[in-house]
Amino acid sequence: MRKVRKWWTRAVREVWRRSRDPVIVQMLRSTFAATIAYVIALRLGPEAAPLTAPLTALLVVQVTLYSTLTTGIRRVNSVVAGVLVAIAFSLLVGLTWWSLALVIMAALTVGHLVRVDEFVPEVAISAMLVLGVTAVGDTAWSRVVETLIGAVVGLACNLLIAPPVWVDEAGASIEELARRVRQLMLRVGEEAAGRTPPQEAAERLHEARRLDHDISGVDADLRQAEDSLRLNPRVREGLLHRIVLRTGLDTLEICTVVLRVIARTLTDLAKVREPEPLFPGRSGELVEQLLSEVADAVVSFAVLVTTSVSVSAESAESRLDAELRQAAATRDALDGLLLDAVRHDSRQWQLYGAILTEATRIIDELDTEHRTRRLFEELDRHSREQRERRPRITRLRDRARASRRAMRNRAAGTGRSL
Missing domain, CATH: 1.20.58.220 (Phosphate transport system protein phou homolog 2; domain 2)
Known part of the structure; x- marks a missing residue:
């Protein structure tokens, strides 16, 4: 009985340790987000197999919350930009080899203009996929809706299920x-x-x-x-x-x-x-x-x-x-x-x-003293850069801190007077 208890304790500890592994946590989060995005898109969208939503959710749910927020915004921008390019070309020309070349060139140019960084090729991919169908208008807006659903689900997943810390x-x-x-x-x-x-x-x-x-x-x-x-x-x-x-x-x-x-x-x-x-x-x-x-x-x-x-x-x-x-x-x-x-x-x-x-x-x-000086220098440099980059937010934060400090001093003075 004691051996069984020890074996069970070790097994539970091993499962708990593996469940907290960042790689496993990331896999579970990505699977959950993609599944939920597909279910929602299936209920709300007109497509019979809205795979764009789970694909977007899978790509948006990155390793960290910070990269998820930045990636989600850029990915949505890239897909919407590609769809708009496809709609504009579909109203003017059909799908031929030269119109496809023009769409790709225009989509890549728009991708650089809207600054979607690594998602510039996705602007062209979205434009080609939408342009290649017959009912351009319906397919274009359904793709936009699915992308928005996937992005929102991916962002919500990171807000509700805290991402692992690496x-x-x-x-x-x-x-x-x-x-x-x-x-x-x-x-x-x-x-x-x-x-x-x-x-x-x-x-x-x-x-x-x-x-x-x-x-x-x-x-x-x-x-x-x-x-x-x-x-x-x-x-x-x-x-x-x-x-x-x-x-x-x-x-x-x-x-x-x-x-x-x-x-x-x-x-x-x-x-x-x-x-x-x-x-x-x-x-x-x-x-x-x-x-x-x-x-x-x-x-x-x-x-x-x-x-x-x-x-x-x-x-x-x-x-x-x-x-x-x-x-x-x-x-x-x-x-x-x-x-x-x-x-x-x-x-x-x-x-x-x-x-x-x-x-x-x-x-x-x-040397530890040299390291301490280096840490203080880096903290001061970061604070200075934050003040220069966001002066308004810094002033509001300083005012809030000054107000809290004044309230604490006033409360301390009242307590001493009593």
Whole structure:
């Protein structure tokens, strides 16, 4: 009985976990919206199979509420524009090869004029579909009605069924990128401690360059998460979440660039010192230790920027500070050893200095005080841009805040007088 209860508990937890998966939530929402749109269009429209409505609902219900609103408006505009172009041409000419060419050209031009962005081809598609039927007028307006039904159902679905928030997925992508950076940095440090052939050092350089493709994928996940935070009723302080994740990814991108520079420096050092070790004496061991400590700090930084619970964030920040202090101490010790080595042999002093400079740059980028200043700068910049973009709304919001502040002060003064 106890085994059955444990199995049932695990099964319920697994179903609950999968039911909250953003991909599954999105599939269910899209299916529900398309079905409801078809049922409504079947009742209200004249068509026997109004597939335009579920198609529009399926396309309008995007991953996020913000993209759904913007996509729905542009899609409706594109379809209506295409239908109007078809009606205008149907009154003048029939369907021939040259009239079809004119319709396509006119529809694409109108699509750019009404600024429907990625839905410009849909203007031409709607115009061709409507122009190709006999009863143009009835079919045109039924298509408009079906499109409006699908768009309205898609928008209502996102308002009633809150879309998933993709912050956890973006955070997981950021942490995975940080771990890949760490693994590569550890391999670079291990090779720096001994005799490394130039070919192996060049291979690490190619791996560092390939990290750019990983950053592009993480940036796409982060943009999706940023859209999911906009206009989402389930999210509070969405702006802060967006800025924290975006600045965190920017810092990791800087770290990957610096790692690529370090790999390039070690490749040049391997070429000029072959067959000797890359670093003289014990300094190679300190380079490996320094890169290992910096690599651990990169992962701790990623955990810090993706942690939403305050207690866990404080623990991650403390761990990051300790790792950065240890890395700075190792860098100072390495600085002394390399300085003594350069005094005896100054042939590679530029390359040695470059390693210290780039390691210092990563330590400075990961510093918590530097990150705090960056966050405040981004928040101030965003507030300034909002004021410049929407001055009237900003003035109304400031007046409302001032009124609430005055009411609280008045109530507090009344309470003290009593």
